[in-house]
Amino acid sequence: MKLIKPLTITLLVTTSIFAQSTMCFKENHNSMATIESTKLDGGECKSTYSLLEMKEKGYSVEDIKITTSNNGKYNFIYILKDSVSNSNFSNTSNQNSTFNQKDLENRIIKRMEEKKKKEIEEKKIREIISLKKEGKEIYTQKCQSCHGVNGEKSAYNVATPLRDMSIDDMSHAIGRYTNSHEFGYGYNIIMRPIAANTTETALRKIKAYLDSINKK
Template structure:
């Protein structure tokens, strides 16, 4: 395996006139010693084939770029060449320079990371909503209503009208101040002391989802 700092591509010659190039990658891999047996993403690898399997399919490794992450893992970019036809290739007879090819890969990796970030945030909110439903039903619903629409004891604001920051601030005041609560603080204080900010965010996400 070659470790190259810059990504370099062999120039087109008469003997490689019909050669095709595909780019595969693997992010955040733990070990350099296991990469050749790891399924690669992108290009003709399609998250199905390893380096060894690509070689069996007639592809040759033309170049490799390896970088390290700030967590001590490795990002790999493989350039494969094959003289056979392929459904998802980049013809080396294009006008793209090696720098442009590398930029395309980096752009694709960045787009993939952004999509993963969005999916993780969506999953986080779904998990919080489910957690918030359980907490709200158990601790809040009796006084504040099924959707946070009741002004409990005619002294509190409707929970479904508050921002997360306002909910967190109110709970902190109930917990730390003996005067906050319009005379009903003795009712709310035990509940306020039993939830943390993460649970309050879960309650907020739940209320936000059912009050749209």
């Protein structure tokens, strides 16, 4: 997915000669050693040209910014200037160039951060969906017959409905059923084998499923 549309800065000068700068980038790249031969995104690179290929087209590196992602990979931002640039630009043009390049750099970094945030949010959503799906399977097989379709029943009229229990309450009950013969109002013989084979991870899946179907 491209972070931004191709961005190109055209610098106005006091003469008929002009210079063109473009900003290209690559995020989450594995190695510094291979970046120059890797296709760059954005600007005139267009996910088609590498830094080496841009140099062959007449561009030179005017500036570079390298940052490290949380996953240990590298993010690169290149400011490339084409070969027609010369030293006859006014100070105003140079200041405008610096300002625009910095602005573009900030925009790309912001998009990178937004994309990373979105990826984290999407990952959480996928995890929740997976928890609910697996929780439904576990609940249907192990719990539904006694605790009701939605966890609304008080099993044998003595237990707290599962939908009303916190994950800590459920974990405590499972532990007591597993380790104490006296817990469970005489129904330990029914729950103990189930409790002994229900892990903390399974409980969290069950809880996620029950919460999803009992939303108020």
